Amino acid sequence: MTETRMKTANHKIADLLSSRKREGKKSFAVLLDPDKVNLENFPEFLSYAAAHGVDFFFVGGSLITHYAIKELITAIHDHTSIPAILFPGSNLHIDASADAILFLSLISGRNPDLLIGQQVIAAPLLKQSGIEVLPTGYMLVESGRLTTVSYISNTTPMPRNKPGIAACTALAGEMLGLKNMFLDAGSGAEFPVPAAVITAVRQAVDTPLIVGGGIDSYEKAYTALEAGADVIVVGNGIEKNPSLLPEVAASVKAFNNGLQAV
Numbered sequence: 058m059t060e061t062r063m064k065t066a067n068h069k070i071a072d073l074l075s076s077r078k079r080e081g082k083k084s085f086a087v088l089l090d091p092d093k094v095n096l097e098n099f100p101e102f103l104s105y106a107a108a109h110g111v112d113f114f115f116v117g118g119s120l121i122t123h124y125a126i127k128e129l130i131t132a133i134h135d136h137t138s139i140p141a142i143l144f145p146g147s148n149l150h151i152d153a154s155a156d157a158i159l160f161l162s163l164i165s166g167r168n169p170d171l172l173i174g175q176q177v178i179a180a181p182l183l184k185q186s187g188i189e190v191l192p193t194g195y196m197l198v199e200s201g202r203l204t205t206v207s208y209i210s211n212t213t214p215m216p217r218n219k220p221g222i223a224a225c226t227a228l229a230g231e232m233l234g235l236k237n238m239f240l241d242a243g244s245g246a247e248f249p250v251p252a253a254v255i256t257a258v259r260q261a262v263d264t265p266l267i268v269g270g271g272i273d274s275y276e277k278a279y280t281a282l283e284a285g286a287d288v289i290v291v292g293n294g295i296e297k298n299p300s301l302l303p304e305v306a307a308s309v310k311a312f313n314n315g316l317q318a319v
Contacts, residue, residue, distance in 0.1 A: 088292030166212025194230030204243025242270025259285025
């Protein structure tokens with residue numbers, strides 16, 4: 058176990074997210090879909106991501122047909138010191154080898170199975186596994202097209218032109234005890250979460266704020282950070298354009314160094 062990985066193990070992910078938020082330091086997470094990762098060249102990709110300062114790997118997705126979660130997490134641990142955090146689409150997507158899990162409650166929708174049903178089934182498994190649990194309010198925002206997560210979850214995304222709805226939803230989630238908020242436009246989104254929505258949620262809650270979906274350029278990443286995102290997540294965009302990873306990493310670095318968008 059490397060020194061960095063030992064540090065991660067000794068300081069919980071929740072504490073890391075909270076401390077970085079307090080310090081005003083932004084983070085970059087890469088979302089890995091097990092169905093789309095080529096395991097043969099995955100170690101090379103991991104080295105590439107680590108070299109560009111990726112802070113977290115989120116592993117999972119709405120629909121997984123090739124169950125390679127354990128293989129991905131093992132490779133992440135073997136080749137990097139970057140935490141591997143589960144991003145589950147259901148209670149079937151749990152693996153005890155992960156460093157943590159985003160324990161998602163889809164608070165933007167009214168599907169009871171994803172508000173609490175799946176969580177009830179997963180809870181005893183998670184307790185037994187010892188994985189660090191990150192209670193997270195998950196909010197879908199309309200993105201210009203039907204996304205996989207909206208279809209699979211059978212929920213209607215929040216209107217992108219109604220930041221007040223997002224703010225009140227996040228506030229309710231925080232009052233219910235959720236420790237993180239995740240605004241997501243969904244994989245393959247035509248438009249990212251609007252800056253006004255991010256800002257409204259940032260002003261409404263004190264939790265770390267994760268934002269993903271539709272971030273496919275330096276400018277869009279910087280806009281999300283400037284609006285109040287603490288962690289930006291990119292997945293599908295990197296699959297289509299590998300050069301997006303260093304582009305987004307540069308945006309996070311520039312923001313953290315107090316530089317203006319280029």
